[in-house]
Amino acid sequence: MKHYPVVELQGDGIGPELSAAVHRLAERLPFRIDWQSIDISVEAREKGGKELYDRAVKAIEDVGVALKHPTATVKESPNQVLRKRLNLQVIHRPVQTIPGIPTNFKADVDLDVVRIATGGTYDDPGQLIGTEAAVSLRIIEKEPCRQAALFAFELARKTKRSVTSSSKHTIQKVTDGLFESVVKEVAKDYPEVTHRVELFDALLAKLVLKPQSFQIVLVLNEYGDFLSDMACGLIGSLGIGASGNYGFDKNKGIRVGMFDASHGTAPDIAGQGKANPTAIFLAFALLLYHRGEVRTASAIKNSTLELLREGISTPDVGGKLGTVEFTDEVAKRVEKKLIDPSWTSKTIRLHADKLGADKLGKA
Ligand code: ATP
Numbered sequence: 001m002k003h004y005p006v007v008e009l010q011g012d013g014i015g016p017e018l019s020a021a022v023h024r025l026a027e028r029l030p031f032r033i034d035w036q037s038i039d040i041s042v043e044a045r046e047k048g049g050k051e052l053y054d055r056a057v058k059a060i061e062d063v064g065v066a067l068k069h070p071t072a073t074v075k076e077s078p079n080q081v082l083r084k085r086l087n088l089q090v091i092h093r094p095v096q097t098i099p100g101i102p103t104n105f106k107a108d109v110d111l112d113v114v115r116i117a118t119g120g121t122y123d124d125p126g127q128l129i130g131t132e133a134a135v136s137l138r139i140i141e142k143e144p145c146r147q148a149a150l151f152a153f154e155l156a157r158k159t160k161r162s163v164t165s166s167s168k169h170t171i172q173k174v175t176d177g178l179f180e181s182v183v184k185e186v187a188k189d190y191p192e193v194t195h196r197v198e199l200f201d202a203l204l205a206k207l208v209l210k211p212q213s214f215q216i217v218l219v220l221n222e223y224g225d226f227l228s229d230m231a232c233g234l235i236g237s238l239g240i241g242a243s244g245n246y247g248f249d250k251n252k253g254i255r256v257g258m259f260d261a262s263h264g265t266a267p268d269i270a271g272q273g274k275a276n277p278t279a280i281f282l283a284f285a286l287l288l289y290h291r292g293e294v295r296t297a298s299a300i301k302n303s304t305l306e307l308l309r310e311g312i313s314t315p316d317v318g319g320k321l322g323t324v325e326f327t328d329e330v331a332k333r334v335e336k337k338l339i340d341p342s343w344t345s346k347t348i349r350l351h352a353d354k355l356g357a358d359k360l361g362k363a
Contacts, residue, residue: 002031004291007059009078010039011069013265014275018069021277021327022284028331029296030338036063042072057085060256065287068260069280072267079260083117086256088245089144090151091115091224093262094286095231095241098278099309101317103236111207111231112161112216114152115224116144116179117245122221140175140220142182147248149186152218153193161215162194163187166203166223179220204230232262239263240276240317242283244290257290259283273322276314278304281330296338303333 010019019037026033038056045052060066060082071078082088093113097103119139126136149165156163165183167176180197187195198206200223207214211234219227232238241262249255261279269275281304289297307329313319314326321329337343 005034005063007036007066009068011071012041013267013270015069017275018280066258070265088247090148090246091117093243101236105234109211114218116148120221145182149183153190156193163216164196165218166198244286259287299334299337
């Protein structure tokens with residue numbers, strides 16, 4: 001049996017329940033996950049200080065992949081610290097209509113936001129000029145732009161979809177212009193991938209009017225932040241999604257991947273056994289997809305979404321099941337799919353199409 005080492009960063013609030021759910025699901029998979037658990041909850045951070053982060057960073061660098069549970073931000077944001085320390089320069093955030101989740105928006109969304117995770121104004125604390133004004137420095141560097149573009153075009157090539165890069169290059173000519181010029185350079189190596197450029201304000205309008213025109217959207221840091229949240233608003237949920245955060249090596253390969261759920265620690269329901277593990281399962285599926293376990297990743301994603309569509313879910317999305325019961329339902333369906341010989345990659349695709357969207361199955 002294959003073994004995959006995975007660093008698991010334990011968090012706060014519902015973190016321990018989500019961790020238990022992922023372990024419960026992982027036990028039913030046709031390979032073993034060797035979890036290397038590191039507690040980065042508030043309490044552990046207070047005790048462990050900088051050394052705790054050193055240990056987490058070293059483990060992730062050694063193993064190459066990590067699943068991170070939600071953590072509370074007290075003095076610092078562990079997400080920010082880890083992103084910086086691991087030099088995670090690209091965030092991949094798939095946003096897709098989740099069957100069964102009520103939304104004001106009628107059309108289906110199936111978007112991959114690829115965001116440069118560093119630079120822009122977010123890396124600059126800003127400075128007051130006297131008392132009446134403030135200034136901030138916006139830095140755009142070629143290297144992370146190139147890495148994000150490579151990630152987006154590789155994803156597009158594998159999944160046979162288009163890339164739209166978006167910025168305000170007509171106004172911020174130097175900075176956003178530099179980003180678009182790097183993207184164009186990378187695009188030259190992918191003649192089979194359609195590449196379009198959209199001004200960011202126009203993109204937001206077009207996305208609302210015709211979301212199906214956009215597939216992979218490649219953006220700088222701040223734009224990516226706004227776009228991900230807007231897209232989540234369209235699908236009716238900020239919380240039921242996951243992202244992959246990637247760091248690269250000198251040869252432009254992926255060095256490390258850290259995967260997490262989009263929601264927070266949900267302290268109001270912690271310890272009550274009713275946390276919804278959907279997002280962490282989607283994060284786990286992204287991790288397995290990254291490790292090449294495409295079939296299992298698709299089975300996890302499809303099974304989870306299938307249950308939501310059928311109204312079999314946790315109370316936050318209108319269901320009656322607790323975390324453990326929902327996890328067992330997912331595991332049962334995953335097992336069934338994996339032993340079904342007709343569950344081939346072709347079926348995954350067809351099945352996914354029926355669900356409305358599935359990037360994992362298209363690879
Ligand atoms: P944080 O400060 O960690 O971001 P928060 O409470 O501000 O925490 P979330 O944790 O995202 O933000 O929670 C927002 C609301 O959504 C809460 O009512 C919470 O219970 C609910 N929620 C978030 N994640 C889940 C989940 N996985 N399952 C069930 N409910 C959730």
